[in-house]
Amino acid sequence: NDLGIGSGQADSFSQTSPVTSGLQEVLFPFPGAVSRDDTADVDWTPLVQTSTRSGTIEVEQVMRNRGDMAQLQVFEKQGKQAMVLAAAIERRPPAGTDGAPVKAVIVADIDLLDGRIFGLRNRPDEVFGLDFDNVTFALNILDSLAGDDRFLEIRKRKPKHRTLERIEATVADAREQADAERQKFIEQCDLAEREANGQLEKEVGEFERKIKDLEATGDADPQATMQMMQQLAAKRALAQRRLETKTEQLTRQRDVEMEKVERQLGGKVRQEQDRQKWLAVLLPPIPPLVVAFFVYFRRRAQEREGVAKTRLR
Numbered sequence: 001n002d003l004g005i006g007s008g009q010a011d012s013f014s015q016t017s018p019v020t021s022g023l024q025e026v027l028f029p030f031p032g033a034v035s036r037d038d039t040a041d042v043d044w045t046p047l048v049q050t051s052t053r054s055g056t057i058e059v060e061q062v063m064r065n066r067g068d069m070a071q072l073q074v075f076e077k078q079g080k081q082a083m084v085l086a087a088a089i090e091r092r093p094p095a096g097t098d099g100a101p102v103k104a105v106i107v108a109d110i111d112l113l114d115g116r117i118f119g120l121r122n123r124p125d126e127v128f129g130l131d132f133d134n135v136t137f138a139l140n141i142l143d144s145l146a147g148d149d150r151f152l153e154i155r156k157r158k159p160k161h162r163t164l165e166r167i168e169a170t171v172a173d174a175r176e177q178a179d180a181e182r183q184k185f186i187e188q189c190d191l192a193e194r195e196a197n198g199q200l201e202k203e204v205g206e207f208e209r210k211i212k213d214l215e216a217t218g219d220a221d222p223q224a225t226m227q228m229m230q231q232l233a234a235k236r237a238l239a240q241r242r243l244e245t246k247t248e249q250l251t252r253q254r255d256v257e258m259e260k261v262e263r264q265l266g267g268k269v270r271q272e273q274d275r276q277k278w279l280a281v282l283l284p285p286i287p288p289l290v291v292a293f294f295v296y297f298r299r300r301a302q303e304r305e306g307v308a309k310t311r312l313r
Helices: 059-064 069-074 115-122 134-146 165-216 222-282 286-304
Strands: 002-004 025-027 043-049 084-091 102-107
Touching: 025 134, 102 134, 115 134, 165 222
Parallel strands: none
Antiparallel strands: 002 025, 043 084, 084 102
């Protein structure tokens, strides 16, 4: 998760806490999420949270499909609410005691302290312009817990990262629609696969029941029973091949539909970008031209004042 401006959540960072107010982008490579225990007697302050468009993927799927973003999207589960990635917790001492309150900050991703991210601070990326606030975030947490607030505001001073909000909004809407379409195709594929599995179990189950009924009579012909067992094995193998073929077809259809959704998403993004480029070219000259016409006709009118009509052309 790359949280900050353009992440789809205007208040990803808590603006009431000096630790996170003013931060622009923090990279959480493999975050989890934390939630409050309502039975705990603590003060809970979310510092960083995702947007409602975020989702989750099982760790096993991430490890199996490293680098395959298309496959990871298949296993993505869309979230319905924002997830807290970092929170400040304070527990006050029991009443009647002189102890100091216990303060802690929980961050659901230790990978944000990866050495390569610290390396970006020393050697800024000139190709992609990566400039994360991970180091500032970590140092602010340590200083805040230590009670040293001298450098919190100084660290956050850097050029403000501005984005084209109209394009961001269009991209966010298009991505939300694409996510909904993608999730629909995945659910349809899963439903069809479950139905195929159910049909397989039904066919094989009926045949197994016949064999059990035959064996229950006690006078079944061993040769006939063996023949039925062979037929059962053949029927099971045939049904399994049909299931595998059906699953492969569904998977192929799902991948085709997802690629179609991605192409449509890319097309919408490019269309909005082209539209904004044309507006950037066509709109700026309009105000100067309007002023020029106004000045021209005003001066022309002033020049005609007091001139005899016989001298006007």
